Amino acid sequence: MRATSRGKVAIAAAASWVLLTGTAFAATDTLMPTRNYTYYCGSGHGICQTDNETLTYYMDSGGTYELESNDRYYVNETVSSDYAPTDLVISYDSSPSFSGDAETDHIWQEGSTGLSDDAAGMTWCNDAVDLYACDQHYIRIRGNGYYVGSLTCHEMGHGVGLVHGDLAYPTRSRTDVAAMGCMVTGTAYSPDLGTNNFNNINATY
Numbered sequence: 605m606r607a608t609s610r611g612k613v614a615i616a617a618a619a620s621w622v623l624l625t626g627t628a629f630a631a632t633d634t635l636m637p638t639r640n641y642t643y644y645c646g647s648g649h650g651i652c653q654t655d656n657e658t659l660t661y662y663m664d665s666g667g668t669y670e671l672e673s674n675d676r677y678y679v680n681e682t683v684s685s686d687y688a689p690t691d692l693v694i695s696y697d698s699s700p701s702f703s704g705d706a707e708t709d710h711i712w713q714e715g716s717t718g719l720s721d722d723a724a725g726m727t728w729c730n731d732a733v734d735l736y737a738c739d740q741h742y743i744r745i746r747g748n749g750y751y752v753g754s755l756t757c758h759e760m761g762h763g764v765g766l767v768h769g770d771l772a773y774p775t776r777s778r779t780d781v782a783a784m785g786c787m788v789t790g791t792a793y794s795p796d797l798g799t800n801n802f803n804n805i806n807a808t809y
């Protein structure tokens with residue numbers, strides 16, 4: 605029954621093609637958890653996904669961590685150019701919520717309190733909801749020239765679960781712009797999210 609056998613093979617091949625094209629295909633896994641980043645999300649440590657595809661953000665206005673207009677420009681530019689085109693549904697929350705089970709997802713700050721000397725910025729979860737996801741991230745970046753597109757894109761990436769190259773799967777150089785986009789570190793900062801991170805986000809959210 606050769607004809608039948610060939611028919612089955614053809615059907616199986618067609619089925620896997622549908623499976624491959626139905627999911628965004630990412631050549632390098634850059635979004636936690638990866639095979640090289642198996643730590644769980646926790647409040648105050650680690651890298652976490654945001655808790656769902658609806659992402660609200662707020663930029664501190666007034667007080668210690670206020671963003672000036674040029675800082676705000678780069679945050680808004682990163683949102684509109686890099687992350688809004690993904691499957692994330694992003695909006696600004698001018699009345700942020702800091703408690704309950706639907707907190708404003710990303711709180712942007714300008715400041716250096718708590719940053720190690722060699723860090724230009726940091727992103728942390730303050731309310732883990734499960735092993736992978738966080739209800740609210742803080743993103744704090746130094747003032748005086750550090751608020752630029754490469755760093756806002758990078759830190760926002762951590763706030764949706766993106767990791768550095770050495771924690772991606774397969775492992776990539778920390779300066780591999782083609783695979784890591786704005787998640788590179790060191791001297792090779794890129795302001796663009798990049799296609800690979802874009803695909804990882806759409807495969808997760």
Ligand SMILES: [Zn+2]
Pocket residue numbers: 758762768789
């Ligand atoms: Zn980083």
